[in-house]
Amino acid sequence: MEASITREALESYVFCKYKSYLKLIGQRGDKSDYERLLIAARSEVKLSAIDNIYVKNQENQVVRNIVLTTSVLEQGPSFVLDAIMEDDHISISIDGLKKVSGVSNLGQFIYIPMLFHGGDRVHKEQRLLLELYAFFLLQYQAILPSSGIALLYDLWITSFPNA
Numbered sequence: 240m241e242a243s244i245t246r247e248a249l250e251s252y253v254f255c256k257y258k259s260y261l262k263l264i265g266q267r268g269d270k271s272d273y274e275r276l277l278i279a280a281r282s283e284v285k286l287s288a289i290d291n292i293y294v295k296n297q298e299n300q301v302v303r304n305i306v307l308t309t310s311v312l313e314q315g316p317s318f319v320l321d322a323i324m325e326d327d328h329i330s331i332s333i334d335g336l337k338k339v340s341g342v343s344n345l346g347q348f349i350y351i352p353m354l355f356h357g358g359d360r361v362h363k364e365q366r367l368l369l370e371l372y373a374f375f376l377l378q379y380q381a382i383l384p385s386s387g388i389a390l391l392y393d394l395w396i397t398s399f400p401n402a
Contacts, residue, residue: 244329249371253364280357285334288355288390292318292335309379312336313345324375333372337388343380350376351384361389 243263252259261268270278292301300317307322319336335353343349352372356365369387377383 244331246331246333249331250368253367253371277357281355282357284357284390285355289320292320307379309345312350312379315346315348319350329375331372331375333375335388336376341382343382345380349380349382349384352376352387354387354389356389356391358391360391365389 245262248259248262251262296317301320302311302316302318303320305311305319305322307319307324312319315338317338320334322333322336324331324333333352334355336350337353338348339351340347341349352369354365354369354372358365366389369389373384373387
């Protein structure tokens with residue numbers, strides 16, 4: 240069975256509930272020029288941030304393109320990039336997770352979500368996405384992260400809803 244909730248459907252819901260509904264029932268539309276521009280800007284920020292992360296960390300401290308499990312996170316990499324959360328109902332790719340100090344069932348650390356964003360500032364939609372990703376992390380580390388990181392054009396902004 241294919242997961243019904245994907246990152247695309249989740250992000251669509253944050254911006255437009257009707258668009259998300261259409262995606263969930265299988266309808267696909269054409270992307271506008273503006274949407275393609277936003278995707279290109281996000282991709283540019285993502286590539287730059289990932290390069291920066293690899294430069295500043297040892298290769299064994301960064302894992303990429305993995306399906307999240309508690310046992311993977313217990314190994315404690317500093318960064319998990321392009322993390323995939325899957326179960327019977329969801330298949331969501333998260334831009335990244337960053338290990339920070341704290342106590343969880345993983346050890347003396349927790350993970351907070353990262354979001355690569357091509358805009359010039361963090362809006363309520365990005366804050367909501369970070370909060371949703373944090374909520375999904377709860378199942379792996381038994382603690383809800385109190386913050387997340389939005390990356391915009393080489394800026395790291397710690398953010399969360401109501402912040």
